[in-house]
Amino acid sequence: MRSITRKIAPVAGTLTRSRFIAAALITMLVPIAMPTGSAAQTGEVRRFELSIKDGKMDGGLRTVRVVRGDAVVLRWTVDQPTILHLHGYDIEIEVRPDAPREMAFEARSTGRFPVEMHGGNGEGRRAHRVLIHVEVHPR
Ligand SMILES: [Cu+2]
Secondary structure (H helix, E strand, O other), rough: OOOOOOOOOHHHHHHOOOOOOOOHHHHHHHHHHHHOOOOOOOOOOEEEEEEEOOOEEEOOOEEEEEEEEEEEHHHEEEOOOOEEEOOOOOOOEEOOOOOEEEEEEEEHHHHHHEEEEEEOOOOOOOEEEEEEEEEEEEE
């Protein structure tokens, strides 16, 4: 005759208890390990395809809206060599017809910022013309 013993139950009970303790420890440790709040506030990557034809915005887009903390990428395509200047963030790029270029920045400051075309269309280097506005809204 074989005797049936139930050794499994107490072992399982012990595992459950140690698991509970482990879970409790993890619960206490996780908030300390997490970066303080900043991760939750990190914005999205916002890409905009923008095209200039004949000195004007192709399609007539006037305002790009993003939220503070967003990573913003403005990708420019042009039909003639063009100098573009984002005011406020003070980013200036030169774009050529065969090579679209990007303005990439983190939207740290809220406000309404113009992107100007400098020169172009025989107006001379000093001519400034607003193409679009970038609006950075509070989160
Ligand atoms: Cu300018």
